[in-house]
Amino acid sequence: MTKENYSKPPLSYQQQFERLSSRGLSFEGCEEKALHLLEKLSYYRLSGYWYTLLANPKTNHRFKADAHFNQAFELYKFDRELRLLILNQIEKIEVAIRAVISYECSHSWGVFWLSDTNNFKSHSQHTRDISKMFNEVNRSNELFITNYKNKYIEELPPSWMALEVCSFGSLSYIYSNLKGGRTKRNISQKFGLRDDVFVTWLHTLVYIRNTCAHHSRLWNKNLKIKATVPEQTSLDWIVNCYNMDTRTQNRVHIKKRTYFVLCMLKYLLQSVNPRNSFKEKLDDLFTQYPLVDRKALGYTDDWETEPLWQ
Template sequence: MHIGILNNTFVLTSSPRFPLDQRAQGEHFLFIAMPKSPYTKPALSYNDQLQQLKFRNLVIDDDAKALFLLENISYYRLSGYWYPLLEQPKSAHQFKQGATFNQGFNLYCFDRKLRKLVNAELEKIEVAIRAKMIYILSFSHDAFWYTNANLFSNTVKHANTLKKLQEEYSRSREDFILAYKAKYTNALPPSWMIFEVASFGVLSGLYQNLKPGRDKRAVSRYFGLDSSTFESWIHGIVYIRNLCAHHSRLWNKMLSISPVLPNKTDKVWLSTTDIVNTVTGAKTSVNNKTYYVLSMIVYLLQTVNPNNTFKDKIISLLTKYPNVDVSAMGFTSGWPAEPLWQ
């Protein structure tokens, strides 16, 4: 047996290759709860934070700049970008020889620009999905199709969704919503109005809960996917949009919601979706990595915005930050030759 850590719990596993802090497929685990203790770390002044970094062997060329960044970004947020610079074991909090404050800050800058690029394209994709759902379902049924419980698999989930939409409708101060309330007696407005004030998470839930059938397939096929894959992808998009909205680290994140790999696509897609361990030969899927999210965006933009420059912007960003480890983002070794990325 071998010891690893999974979800903050010590784990005994049969595999010597069990990756720490990662989920493993096909493993048998014996979970041993880690002992808990009160949090006792004190708050540190900016100067004390700077001295702690120096004590841990981080090279700081400009104290004034470092103090400014600690004050305006925060030690804790930056620590996520210092993590790759730590020696093993990471728990010792000692930096590798020659690791610098600027290296961590450059990673932060790269990640911030990456999030902005991703968020801008996800907005276009989200708007397109809203538009297509509204059009197809409204023509098949009526303007208020989303209120029809017969169209949905789970009536309890549908009732909860309607409750959320009612709350959004009641809370909205948009001019078109106020004008509708003043003129009409309906409890809720038509789908093309309500979905302008509803979150994409609600829309994703509605699609997921739609009964299998022609309408659900028509929406997904427009984007070149089967309905189950599309359902998974839009759920993943909600998750990524939330990460970006909260300025969370994205570049090397292991996604807790992993969009599925499609069995078949109608448009150009990846030929390789595995990373091969050069030592063990083991294959790992990239669908819980940032590269997969970027590839999803490139795929969907073939429908949403065929003349987009997203690929060029990503490649340009990687060129500008050559020290970024693209393998940590899940990029496969041959990704530049992928037809999707050409």
């Protein structure tokens, strides 16, 4: 495929409005609001939500006969609230994971286990991870870090301090690189998973957290990072991991869909916060935005019968 220079000029808000209108998107009753949102949210960000309103083939850039700007904005609002809800759940899970990793490793290998290369599989990966952690500790302005530096000789603080200021991404790589054995298994078993599965779930949660934190579209997304599907679990999990593609009549696995992430969160919350109301909050969100089809997130037809969602 021959590449070409990008030559499209920037459009004024009015020109953006007129382009969408000429392609068949209705603005009836919301012209002023639409211009305001094009300015404050941007044409490009909103385009991910009106894309679903395009008629096939979508490359023609023509909207369906009943497509209205408010429909796209409703999808945008749903997606925003879904991301906030997911971030809230990930925060609880992340805090619990930090606490368990610090506790189990400290009791197995001592206070400064993070600095000991012998506790890790790859020495080169450990060197990179510790270098990054030193940077995160040195950037921190937390009072407990400052007090530690003023009082103690060891450069890297005890794990319960260092892990408090490292990123979730750093934490996931540290766990991934831990040498196999009882300690690593003890950590993953606290969350009802095998350690090899838990590694992939951690990386996926980091990816989802970053997606939400950067305000990227999530609700109907095909995920780039896929978590391993657990074969055996100690807590309630889903039975059906497939949907039927109505176009090809082929079964499609849901592990690249947002629904699978919601299942992951619900599963982990069983140990982190057994009395959680995550399902109820999700139900309220879908009630608030009836335009949103659960299947767009990858929900299976029989999701309500799954033990996880009972």
